[in-house]
Amino acid sequence: MDFIAISQGLMDGFVTTLLLFLLTLVFSLPLGLLVAFCTMSKFAPLRILFKLIVWVLRGTPLMLQIFVIFYVPGLLTDGQFVWPTMNTGWVWFDKTVSTRFLAALVAFSINYAAYFSEIFRGGIESINKGQTEAGMVLGMTKSQIFFKVVLLQVVKRILPPMSNETITLVKDTSLANTIGVIDLMYKASEQLLNGYIWVIFYAGLFYLLFTGLLSLLFGYIEKKLSYFKA
Amino acid sequence: MAYLTIENFNKSFGNTKVLKGINLSMEKGEVVSIIGSSGSGKTTLLRCINFLETPDNGVMMLDGSTLFNSEQNYKDSEKILREKRLNFGLVFQSFNLFPQYNVFNNISLAPTLLLKDKLKELKKQLKAQKLSAKEIKTRINEFKENEKKIIEQDTFELLEKIGLSDKKDAFPCELSGGQCQRVAIARALALKPKILCFDEPTSALDPELTGEVLKVIRSLKDEDRTMIIVTHEMGFAKHVSDKIVFMADGIIEEEGEPKTILENPKSEKLKAFLHGVSEKDGE
Ligand SMILES: Nc1ncnc2c1ncn2[C@@H]1O[C@H](COP(=O)(O)OP(=O)(O)OP(=O)(O)O)[C@@H](O)[C@H]1O
Ligand SMILES: [Mg+2]
Numbered sequence: 001m002d003f004i005a006i007s008q009g010l011m012d013g014f015v016t017t018l019l020l021f022l023l024t025l026v027f028s029l030p031l032g033l034l035v036a037f038c039t040m041s042k043f044a045p046l047r048i049l050f051k052l053i054v055w056v057l058r059g060t061p062l063m064l065q066i067f068v069i070f071y072v073p074g075l076l077t078d079g080q081f082v083w084p085t086m087n088t089g090w091v092w093f094d095k096t097v098s099t100r101f102l103a104a105l106v107a108f109s110i111n112y113a114a115y116f117s118e119i120f121r122g123g124i125e126s127i128n129k130g131q132t133e134a135g136m137v138l139g140m141t142k143s144q145i146f147f148k149v150v151l152l153q154v155v156k157r158i159l160p161p162m163s164n165e166t167i168t169l170v171k172d173t174s175l176a177n178t179i180g181v182i183d184l185m186y187k188a189s190e191q192l193l194n195g196y197i198w199v200i201f202y203a204g205l206f207y208l209l210f211t212g213l214l215s216l217l218f219g220y221i222e223k224k225l226s227y228f229k230a
Numbered sequence: 231m232a233y234l235t236i237e238n239f240n241k242s243f244g245n246t247k248v249l250k251g252i253n254l255s256m257e258k259g260e261v262v263s264i265i266g267s268s269g270s271g272k273t274t275l276l277r278c279i280n281f282l283e284t285p286d287n288g289v290m291m292l293d294g295s296t297l298f299n300s301e302q303n304y305k306d307s308e309k310i311l312r313e314k315r316l317n318f319g320l321v322f323q324s325f326n327l328f329p330q331y332n333v334f335n336n337i338s339l340a341p342t343l344l345l346k347d348k349l350k351e352l353k354k355q356l357k358a359q360k361l362s363a364k365e366i367k368t369r370i371n372e373f374k375e376n377e378k379k380i381i382e383q384d385t386f387e388l389l390e391k392i393g394l395s396d397k398k399d400a401f402p403c404e405l406s407g408g409q410c411q412r413v414a415i416a417r418a419l420a421l422k423p424k425i426l427c428f429d430e431p432t433s434a435l436d437p438e439l440t441g442e443v444l445k446v447i448r449s450l451k452d453e454d455r456t457m458i459i460v461t462h463e464m465g466f467a468k469h470v471s472d473k474i475v476f477m478a479d480g481i482i483e484e485e486g487e488p489k490t491i492l493e494n495p496k497s498e499k500l501k502a503f504l505h506g507v508s509e510k511d512g513e
Pocket of ligand 2: 272273274429
């Protein structure tokens with residue numbers, strides 16, 4: 001097989017990787033914020049429940065969680081439960097693996113929500129209480145204080161750990177191929193088994209380029225927010 | 231009846247009684263300074279007045295209406311609490327400016343957010359009058375533009391008052407401590423509080439920067455603003471106050487005219503406190 005065809009194949013896989021990455025962020029970021037608020041709740045049962053959930057999700061391997069999400073529902077229901085097929089109709093999105101993709105997406109979103117929630121919680125708790133109190137004596141509502149006063153300071157503070165976590169996510173997406181999601185890693189290992197050793201390095205280059213771009217992006221945002229000290 | 235009346239404020243944190251029955255009253259336009267050693271409950275009192283803490287016991291009346299009464303058996307809603315807070319302003323020891331906003335926006339942020347609330351109210355009113363959607367829109371826009379202009383003008387005036395007109399675009403991290411505190415004062419004034427409270431406004435400042443802040447507070451006194459000032463600056467308290475209150479161990483040990491309090495203290499605790507202060511100043 002020639003270089004062009006292999007590149008084409010890797011590109012197809014990369015689109016799946018990219019999609020898994022982006023959709024995971026779309027779901028896990030807001031979910032993580034919600035979980036963060038739950039773990040900071042004054043209502044003890046809620047707080048303890050969510051701290052427990054976060055502890056389990058961060059304390060067990062992501063691959064185990066992927067297996068649980070993908071296999072266990074079906075096994076428990078004697079095959080009654082099947083992850084639904086998404087009929088996207090997108091040409092580059094292989095319909096036959098989309099059930100696997102969906103399961104992977106759910107597992108990634110939940111797992112990363114747990115990690116992000118810890119980062120968010122740390123960030124929010126690190127903001128001086130005086131900021132909230134200043135907002136209160138100025139007659140602001142709780143949501144105004146969060147969105148207009150606290151949030152940007154939190155964003156600035158958590159940028160470095162978020163950058164790390166996001167880059168880890170890029171690399172973690174390769175775990176999806178263990179349940180047969182046809183991503184970049186899947187395509188590359190296919191070719192590796194066909195005897196094309198260089199393809200695995202070629203795929204590495206894809207990942208490297210992707211994480212490199214993310215680093216640049218985070219660096220850019222960090223610079224954008226350097227006009228104030230928080 | 232006095233402008234502000236506080237009766238029997240009590241406040242405990244866990245097992246520590248911090249306020250043990252505070253009674254305080256002041257007239258409109260008066261400046262009351264609160265002095266007392268560390269841990270005597272001065273900050274806690276200011277925080278109770280500003281609804282940052284809820285007293286366990288007590289009553290607070292302002293301008294003839296009851297703002298707080300521990301006897302009432304319902305809890306204020308978030309909205310009511312916010313409205314009550316707006317009667318007071320509080321300047322913190324550590325400024326607590328919003329770092330991501332420049333000086334101008336630090337001052338105008340809260341009034342701008344309040345304007346949003348006002349616009350919502352107005353919209354409701356206009357809708358109740360069954361005006362057409364277009365009419366409502368033009369009325370609201372008119373009101374909004376007008377109010378925005380007022381906020382902007384107020385902010386410029388406040389900047390001039392604190393002598394920082396040329397710093398309006400600077401961010402808090404680019405200012406000195408004294409400048410930060412002046413901005414914090416302007417920010418509190420922007421909401422036109424009935425009573426402005428200060429919690430050791432110069433304690434976090436280098437000695438050479440306290441003067442500029444005290445000067446601003448003195449200028450507020452000249453405008454007959456009603457103020458409560460917790461301070462360790464005895465000389466300043468003497469000049470600016472109509473009344474000095476000495477707190478010790480959660481009670482008001484002694485209060486009176488500045489001259490009497492500072493030059494003819496009666497209680498042993500106040501004598502000891504003043505002695506300690508003058509010794510420190512003598513170093
Ligand atoms: N949130 C809190 N929880 C527990 N204890 C508190 C709390 N706030 C204040 N205290 C205690 O209440 C006492 C009075 O504190 P407060 O800050 O009111 O004193 P202060 O007169 O302002 O002192 P300073 O001159 O040092 O500012 C102190 O012993 C303090 O430890
Ligand atoms: Mg204090």
